[in-house]
Amino acid sequence: MTTPTRGADAALAYLRDHADEHLKGLDDLLRIPSVSADPELRDECRRAARWVADELTRIGADHALLTDTSSHPIVTADWLHAGPDKPTVLIYCHYDVQPTDPLDEWVRPPFEPRYENDIVYARGSGDDKGQLFMHIKAAEAWIRGAGGSPVNLRFFFEGDEEHDSRPSEHFVANHPELLQADICLVSDSDMADDDGTPAITYGLRGIAYWDVKVSGPMQDLHSGQFGGGVDNPATVLVQMLASLVDADGRCTVPGFYDRVRDLTDADRAAYAAQPFDAEDWAQRIGVSGPKDGERGYTLLERMSGRPTFDINGLSGGYSGEGSKTIIPAWAAAKISTRLVPDQDHLEIERAMIKHLEAIAPPTVEVTVTPIQGGQPLVTPLDHPGCLLAARALEKAFGKAPLFHRSGGSIPVVAAMDTLLGLKSVMVGFASPNGNFHSPNEWMPLANYRGGMDALVHLWDELGGVTPGELRGT
Amino acid sequence: MTTPTRGADAALAYLRDHADEHLKGLDDLLRIPSVSADPELRDECRRAARWVADELTRIGADHALLTDTSSHPIVTADWLHAGPDKPTVLIYCHYDVQPTDPLDEWVRPPFEPRYENDIVYARGSGDDKGQLFMHIKAAEAWIRGAGGSPVNLRFFFEGDEEHDSRPSEHFVANHPELLQADICLVSDSDMADDDGTPAITYGLRGIAYWDVKVSGPMQDLHSGQFGGGVDNPATVLVQMLASLVDADGRCTVPGFYDRVRDLTDADRAAYAAQPFDAEDWAQRIGVSGPKDGERGYTLLERMSGRPTFDINGLSGGYSGEGSKTIIPAWAAAKISTRLVPDQDHLEIERAMIKHLEAIAPPTVEVTVTPIQGGQPLVTPLDHPGCLLAARALEKAFGKAPLFHRSGGSIPVVAAMDTLLGLKSVMVGFASPNGNFHSPNEWMPLANYRGGMDALVHLWDELGGVTPGELRGT
Numbered sequence: 001m002t003t004p005t006r007g008a009d010a011a012l013a014y015l016r017d018h019a020d021e022h023l024k025g026l027d028d029l030l031r032i033p034s035v036s037a038d039p040e041l042r043d044e045c046r047r048a049a050r051w052v053a054d055e056l057t058r059i060g061a062d063h064a065l066l067t068d069t070s071s072h073p074i075v076t077a078d079w080l081h082a083g084p085d086k087p088t089v090l091i092y093c094h095y096d097v098q099p100t101d102p103l104d105e106w107v108r109p110p111f112e113p114r115y116e117n118d119i120v121y122a123r124g125s126g127d128d129k130g131q132l133f134m135h136i137k138a139a140e141a142w143i144r145g146a147g148g149s150p151v152n153l154r155f156f157f158e159g160d161e162e163h164d165s166r167p168s169e170h171f172v173a174n175h176p177e178l179l180q181a182d183i184c185l186v187s188d189s190d191m192a193d194d195d196g197t198p199a200i201t202y203g204l205r206g207i208a209y210w211d212v213k214v215s216g217p218m219q220d221l222h223s224g225q226f227g228g229g230v231d232n233p234a235t236v237l238v239q240m241l242a243s244l245v246d247a248d249g250r251c252t253v254p255g256f257y258d259r260v261r262d263l264t265d266a267d268r269a270a271y272a273a274q275p276f277d278a279e280d281w282a283q284r285i286g287v288s289g290p291k292d293g294e295r296g297y298t299l300l301e302r303m304s305g306r307p308t309f310d311i312n313g314l315s316g317g318y319s320g321e322g323s324k325t326i327i328p329a330w331a332a333a334k335i336s337t338r339l340v341p342d343q344d345h346l347e348i349e350r351a352m353i354k355h356l357e358a359i360a361p362p363t364v365e366v367t368v369t370p371i372q373g374g375q376p377l378v379t380p381l382d383h384p385g386c387l388l389a390a391r392a393l394e395k396a397f398g399k400a401p402l403f404h405r406s407g408g409s410i411p412v413v414a415a416m417d418t419l420l421g422l423k424s425v426m427v428g429f430a431s432p433n434g435n436f437h438s439p440n441e442w443m444p445l446a447n448y449r450g451g452m453d454a455l456v457h458l459w460d461e462l463g464g465v466t467p468g469e470l471r472g473t
Numbered sequence: 474m475t476t477p478t479r480g481a482d483a484a485l486a487y488l489r490d491h492a493d494e495h496l497k498g499l500d501d502l503l504r505i506p507s508v509s510a511d512p513e514l515r516d517e518c519r520r521a522a523r524w525v526a527d528e529l530t531r532i533g534a535d536h537a538l539l540t541d542t543s544s545h546p547i548v549t550a551d552w553l554h555a556g557p558d559k560p561t562v563l564i565y566c567h568y569d570v571q572p573t574d575p576l577d578e579w580v581r582p583p584f585e586p587r588y589e590n591d592i593v594y595a596r597g598s599g600d601d602k603g604q605l606f607m608h609i610k611a612a613e614a615w616i617r618g619a620g621g622s623p624v625n626l627r628f629f630f631e632g633d634e635e636h637d638s639r640p641s642e643h644f645v646a647n648h649p650e651l652l653q654a655d656i657c658l659v660s661d662s663d664m665a666d667d668d669g670t671p672a673i674t675y676g677l678r679g680i681a682y683w684d685v686k687v688s689g690p691m692q693d694l695h696s697g698q699f700g701g702g703v704d705n706p707a708t709v710l711v712q713m714l715a716s717l718v719d720a721d722g723r724c725t726v727p728g729f730y731d732r733v734r735d736l737t738d739a740d741r742a743a744y745a746a747q748p749f750d751a752e753d754w755a756q757r758i759g760v761s762g763p764k765d766g767e768r769g770y771t772l773l774e775r776m777s778g779r780p781t782f783d784i785n786g787l788s789g790g791y792s793g794e795g796s797k798t799i800i801p802a803w804a805a806a807k808i809s810t811r812l813v814p815d816q817d818h819l820e821i822e823r824a825m826i827k828h829l830e831a832i833a834p835p836t837v838e839v840t841v842t843p844i845q846g847g848q849p850l851v852t853p854l855d856h857p858g859c860l861l862a863a864r865a866l867e868k869a870f871g872k873a874p875l876f877h878r879s880g881g882s883i884p885v886v887a888a889m890d891t892l893l894g895l896k897s898v899m900v901g902f903a904s905p906n907g908n909f910h911s912p913n914e915w916m917p918l919a920n921y922r923g924g925m926d927a928l929v930h931l932w933d934e935l936g937g938v939t940p941g942e943l944r945g946t
Contacts, residue, residue, distance in 0.1 A: 205697060209796045218759025219578060222910045223783045224678060224881030227811050228722070228775035231764035234784035234806075235718060242715035245708060249701070286691025289836050291704035302701035310696045311707035312797060314804055317786030322510045322636040323682045323844045324572060325809060325882075326785055326910055333707075334791055336798060338700050363761050372796045408697030409798075 004395070007146040008460040014145025015137065015452050025055070026113075026133050026448075029095075030122040033111045034129075036072055036096035037163040045072040045159050048095045052132065052157055053077065059140035061155065067175065069167035072096060072159030076178045079143060080152045087462050087470045088152035090181035090422065091139075092412070093132035093188060094161035097124040098437045105439035118445045125443035126430030131187040132157055134429065134448060138455035150463025154181050158412070161188070165374070165411035172415040182470045183385045184416055185458070189428025190436075191447060192402040193275060198393040198454065201426035202270075202386055203405030204413060205304060206339035206376030208348045209312075211369040212237070212356060213332040220317070220326040227327065231363040234316050234331035240359055240366070241333055244309055249293045251309040251337060253355045259342040263297075263305050266381045270403040271300045304407035308338045334371070338407060345373040374411035375418050384470050385425040388461040393427065396454035427454070477868065480619040481933040487618025488610065488925050498528070499586075499606050499921075502568075503595040506584045507602075509545055509569035510636035518545040518632050521568045525605065525630055526550065532613035534628065540648065542640035545569060545632030549651045552616060552626045560940045561625035562932070563654035563895065564612075565885065566605035566661060567634035570597035571910045578912035591918045598916035599903030604660040605630055607902065607921060611928035623936025627654055631885065634661070638847050638884030645888045652893060655943045656858045658931070659886055662901025663909075664920060665875040666748055671866035671927065673859055674899035676878030677886060678777060679812035679849035681821045682785075684842040685710070685829060686805040693790070693799040700800065704836040707789050707804035713832055713839070714806055717782055722766045724782040724810060726828045732815045736770075736778050739854055743876045744773050757906055777880035781811045807844070811880060818846035818884075847884020848891065857943055858898040861934040866900065869927035900927070 004012070015022070034048035035041045046066075052075045053064040061077040075095070080088070100110040100123055108114040110123035124130065135155070142149035156179060158168045172179065192199040216233040217226075246252050263271075278299060282289050293302045302308075316331030318324035337352070339345055353368045360366035379386060381403060393401040406426075416422040429451035435441045462470070477485070488495070507521035508514045519539075525548045526537040534550040548568070553561070573583040573596055581587040583596035597603065608628070615622035629652060631641040645652065665672035689706040690699075719725050736744075751772055755762050766775045775781075789804030791797035810825070812818055826841045833839035852859065854876060866874040879899070889895040902924035908914045935943070 207697070207798070209798070216760055219908070219911045221758060222881065223781075223785060223809060224680070224811055224879065225905075225909065226758070226776060227781040227783050227880060228766060228777075228779055229763050229772050230758065230760060232783050234787050235714070235782075237787070238711035238784065238806075239715040239718070241708075242712040245712070285694060285699070285703065287689055287703060287836055290702050291836055292834065293701060299702050303699060304701075306701055308696075308700040309708075310700050310705050310800055311711065311790065311804075312696060312799055313790030313792040313801065314707050314710070314787040315792035317784065318572070318807055319786045319788035319805065320510065320572065321512065323807065323809070324510065324636075324785060324910070325680070325682070325845075327783055328786065331784075331787055332792065334796065336696060336796070338697055361765070363764055406697070407700060408695065 004457065005460055007142070007150060008456055010146040011141035011456045012453060014141040015456070022137050026130065029129050029133055030113045030124055031111050034096050034159065035099050036160050037099055045096060049073045049075050049159055052095050055136055056155060059136060060143040061139065067171065069160070069171060071164060071167045074159065074168065074171050075155065075157040077155045078153060079139065079149060082149055082152045082463065085466060086151050087183065087465060087467045088154060088181040089462060090154045090156055090179055090184040091135050092156045092184055092186045093135060094128045094158045095132055096159040096162050097127065097129065098162050102439060107440055119442050120445060121440055121442045123441050125441055126434040127436040127441065128161070128188045130443045130448060131429055134451045135187060135455060138452045141452070141456055142459060149459055151459050154179065168412040169415045172412060172419055176420055179416065179420060181422060182467045184422050184424040186413055186424050186426040187428050189406065189426050190430040190432045190434065191428065192432070194431050194433060194444065196397050196446065196450065197399050198397045198401040199428065200386060200389055200401050200403050201406050201428065202381055202403055203304070203378035204376060205407050205409055206343060206345050206414060207336060207372060207374045207409040208339060208345045208352065209336040209372035210352060211332065211334055211371055213330055213367045215330040215365040217327065217329050219329045223325045223327050230327055231361055232327045233364055234328050236361060236364050237331040237333060240356060241311060241335065243359060248295055249291065251307065253351050255351050256307070256348065259344065260307060261341045263301060267305060270381065271298060271305065273402055274300055274404060276300055304405040305340060307340050307343060309335070311335050338409070339376045341376045341378045343376060345375055349373060374409045375414040377414050377417045378405065379423045379425055383423060384465060385423060389425050389427050389458055392457035392461050393454050395457045396450045477930065478933055480615070480623060481929055483619040484614035484929045485926060487614040488929070495610050499603065502602050502606055503586045503597055504584050507569050507632065508572050509633050510572055518569060522546045522548050522632055525568050528609055529628060532609060533616040534612065540644065542633070542644060544637055544640045547632065547641065547644050548628065548630040550628045552612065552622060555622055555625045555936065558939060559624050560656065560935050560938060560943045561627060561654040562935060563627045563629055563652055563657040564608050565629045565657055565659045566608060567601045567631045568605055569632040569635050570600065570602065571635050575912065580913055592915050593918060594913055594915045596914050598914055599663070599907040600909040600914065601634070601661045603916045603921060604902055607924045608660060608928060611925045614925070614929055615932060622932055624932050627652065634883070638845060641885040642888040645885060645892050649893055652889070654895060655940045657889055657895050657897040659883065659897050659899040660901050661883060662879055662899050663903040663905045663907065664901070665877065665905070667904050667906060667917065669870050669919065669923065670872050671870045671874040672901070673862055673874050673876050674879045674901060675854055675859060675876055676851040677849060678880050678882050679816060679818050679887065680809060680845060680847050680882035680884065681812065681818045681825065682807070682809040682845035683825060684805065684844055685808055686803055686840045688803040688838040690800065690802050693802050696798045696800050703800055704834055705800045706837055707801050709834060709837050710804040710806060713829060714784060714808065716832060721768060722764065724780065726824050728824050729780070729821065732817065733780060734814045736774060740778060744771060744778065747773055747875060747877060749773055777878045778813060780813050780816060784808050811882065812849045814849045814851050816849060818848055822846055847882045848887035850887045850890050851878065852896050852898060856896060857938065857945065858896060862898050862900050862931055865931035865934050866927050868930045869923050
C-alpha cells in the first residue's frame with residue numbers, strides 16, 4: 001500500500017478541523033425537501049440545486065452552473081487546475097430524494113435530521129444527498145486544505161434520479177463538453193456491511209421493458225355463450241408469457257443469450273467473497289427460499305450477473321369481488337428483462353417484439369410497446385480505477401473492499417459509457433440496511449467520515465497515474 | 474295447431490290495450506341498479522325485490538313475500554285459483570343484473586334505458602329483468618284481462634343469479650313448499666335468431682369458478698435487486714394457468730373429462746338445424762374467426778355441448794402508465810370451467826384445487842377459493858313441457874322454435890331438478906346478440922311483445938293437460 005502524500009495529510013487534517021462545520025452544512029442540505037417526483041416541491045428541488053451550486057463556488061470550484069432540463073436542473077462545476085498531465089475525474093451524484101410516504105412511520109419528520117448514536121436519520125442522508133455532500137467536502141479539503149487537488153475534478157449532480165432517467169440521459173447526449181473526463185466516480189450505492197467493510201460496484205444490469213396487450217373480441221363476451229368458440233385474450237396472454245420462460249427460468253426469446261458474456265473466474269471469485277446468508281435474506285423479504293433458477297449459477301450470480309425475465313404487472317377482465325363470467329375483450333401485462341453485457345437493449349427489444357408477434361394466434365391482436373430501455377455495463381475488475389479505489393478504501397476503512405455487481409440499472413451511467421466512452425467506478429458509502437426509499441432512512445456518521453477520507457485518498461491515488469494509464473490507452 | 478281459447482283472446486287483447494303502461498313499468502324496473510355483485514348496491518337490490526313483490530300483489534297474485542338469504546332477498550308469490558286438476562307452473566327469473574364496467578363503453582348510462590328502432594338498451598333489458606317483467610305482465614293479462622289463469626302459477630324470482638348460486642340453491646333446499654309445481658318455466662335465455670325464430674333451451678352447462686391467488690414476497694420487490702432470485706408470483710401464475718389448457722383447448726386437470734356424456738345423434742341433429750353463419754358470428758363479436766378448438770366437434774357443439782376452461786380476469790403488480798420495476802408481491806386470476814352432463818361441479822372443484830396445489834412451486838403460496846358452482850343439465854327433447862311450449866311459441870311468433878342447448882349455466886335450475894325432481898323448460902326471449910354481461914345490453918321490443926303473447930298461449934296450452942300428464946306419471 002502506498003503512503004499518503006503530504007497533500008493528502010493536509011486534506012485529511014482539514015476534514016478533522018472542520019468536522020463540526022461540515023456537519024452543519026450537511027444538516028442544511030438535508031433540510032431541503034427535494035422530492036423530485038412531487039410537482040408541488042418543484043421549487044424546493046431548484047433550491048437544493050442552487051444550494052449545491054453555491055457551495056461548489058464557495059469551496060473554490062469554477063463554472064458552477066444550473067442547466068435546465070424537462071424536469072429539475074442539473075448542476076455542473078469543475079476544478080481543472082491539476083494540469084493536463086493529471087487525470088480528470090467526473091463525480092456523479094443526485095440531489096433529489098424519494099417521496100416520504102408513509103409519513104406516519106417516520107420517528108421524526110423526514111426533513112428534520114435526527115442525530116443519535118453517531119447516526120443521522122433523514123430522507124436523503126444516504127440516498128444520495130449525504131454522499132453528494134461528502135464529495136463537495138472532500139474536494140474542499142484538497143482545494144482549501146492542501147492548496148489544490150491532485151486530479152482535475154468535474155461535478156455532475158442531477159435532480160431526477162429517483163423518478164425519471166430521461167433528463168440526465170438527454171443531458172449526457174447534449175453536453176459532452178461539461179462531462180469530459182478520464183473516469184467517472186459514482187457515489188449512489190452502499191457499503192458491503194455495517195461493520196465498516198467498503199464496497200465497489202463494478203457492474204449494472206441493463207433493462208428492456210414492454211407493455212404487452214392481447215386484444216380479442218370487441219368487448220367482453222359471456223363465457224357461457226362463447227366459451228369454447230373464441231380465443232380468450234387472457235388465456236392467450238398467459239400462454240404466450242408462460243412460454244417466454246423455460247423450466248430453468250431461462251428466457252426463451254430466440255437470440256436472448258447470444259451476446260451474454262459469461263462470468264469470468266474473477267467475477268465468480270468476487271461473488272463468492274460476498275458475505276451472504278440466504279436464510280436471512282429469504283426471511284427479510286418474506287419468502288420460504290430462493291427460486292429454482294438457472295443451473296450453474298449461485299443465487300447472487302443470478303441476481304446481478306445473469307439476465308432475467310420478469311412480469312411486473314397483469315391486468316384485464318374482472319378482478320372485483322365474486323364472479324363475472326366473461327371472456328375479457330383484452331388482457332395486458334408489463335414485462336421486463338434485466339440485461340448483462342454484451343446484450344443490447346435495443347436488440348433485445350426487437351427480438352422480444354418479433355417473437356411475441358410470431359407466437360400470437362391469428363385470432364387475436366397482439367401489441368407490444370417498448371416502455372424503457374438501458375444498456376448493461378461492467379467496468380473490468382482490473383481497471384486502474386477499480387484498483388486505485390480499492391486501495392483508497394482500504395486506507396480509509398482499514399479493510400479491503402468487496403467487489404460486486406448490482407442487479408439494478410442506472411441508465412445515466414450506461415449512457416456515459418455508451419455515448420461518451422466513459423467508464424464508471426461506483427463507490428458508495430450508505431448502509432446496506434439504511435432504509436433507502438423507506439421511512440427513517442439513516443446513514444452512519446462513521447461511513448460519512450470514512451467516506452470523505454476515502455475520497456481524499458482516491459484523488460491522491462489517481463493523481464499518481466496519467467490520463468492515458470487510467471483510460472488504458 | 475290448437476286454436477286459442479276465448480280466455481287467451483281476452484288476455485292478448487289486455488296486453489295490446491295496456492302496452493304503453495307496461496313499457497312504463499319496464500322502464501321503472503330497469504332503472505333500479507340491482508347489481509348483485511356490488512356490496513354498495515345492496516339496498517338497490519332490495520329495492521328491486523320490493524318493487525317486484527309489490528307489482529305481483531298489484532296484478533292479483535297472493536302471498537307476495539321477500540325471504541332473506543345470505544345475500545339478496547328471494548321474491549315468491551302464487552296464484553292457485555285454477556283448481557287442483559290443473560297443472561301448477563313455477564316461473565323462475567332473476568331481478569339482479571351483471572356489473573356494468575367498463576362504464577365508458579356504454580353509449581348511455583346502463584340504468585337509463587334508451588329506446589331506439591324498437592329496441593331498448595339497458596343493463597338487464599334482456600338478462601333478466603325484461604323477461605321477469607314479461608312474466609308478471611302475462612300473468613296480469615290472464616288474471617286481470619281474462620278473469621283468471623288456466624293454470625296455477627307460482628313465482629320464484631331471485632336476486633343473486635349473476636354472482637352467487639348458493640342463496641337460491643339453499644332456498645330450493647329449504648323451501649320446497651313455496652316451489653311445489655308440475656313444471657318449471659325458466660325465462661333467462663334467448664331466441665334462436667333476431668329474425669323472430671323462437672327457441673327452447675333444453676340443456677345448460679354447469680359451472681365451477683375459482684379465485685386463484687399466488688403470493689410471494691411480503692411486499693413488492695425491486696426487480697433489479699431481486700430478479701433471478703425470487704419466484705415472481707405473476708410468472709408463476711401465468712405458468713400454472715397456461716398449463717391448464719393443452720394445444721387442442723382441452724382442460725388438463727386430471728379426471729376433467731371422466732364423466733362427460735357424449736352428444737347423442739338427436740343432439741347433433743338439433744345442433745345441425747341451427748341457422749348459423751360463422752363468418753357473420755365472428756364479425757359481430759369482432760374476431761377474425763373462431764379459435765382452434767377441440768377436434769371432432771362443430772363450433773356450436775363446442776360452445777354448449779362440450780366443457781371449457783376460461784380465464785375471466787387477471788390482476789397483480791403494476792398496471793398504470795409507464796414502468797414500475799417490481800416483482801409483485803402477489804398475482805391473481807379468476808378462472809372458470811363450463812361443465813356438461815354428467816360432470817359434477819363439486820368433483821371438478823376438488824380436482825382443480827388439488828391439481829393447482831400439486832403444480833405450485835414450493836416458494837410461493839397458492840390459494841384457490843371456490844366462488845361459484847352449478848350442475849349441468851339436459852331436459853329430454855320429448856318432454857310434454859317442451860312440446861307444448863313449442864306450440865305456444867309457434868302461435869306467438871309464426872315460426873316453429875329451434876331446440877338448443879345453452880352454453881351458460883343456471884345452477885338453481887339444476888338444483889330444482891336434483892332436489893325437487895322438477896323438470897324445467899327454458900323459453901327465453903332475449904336477442905342472441907344482445908350483449909348480455911357486456912356494455913350496451915339490448916332487447917328487441919318485438920321479442921318483448923311476442924314473448925308475452927307466447928306466455929299467454931303457453932298457459933292456455935298447459936291448461937289443457939292434467940298435472941299427471943305433464944309430470945309423465
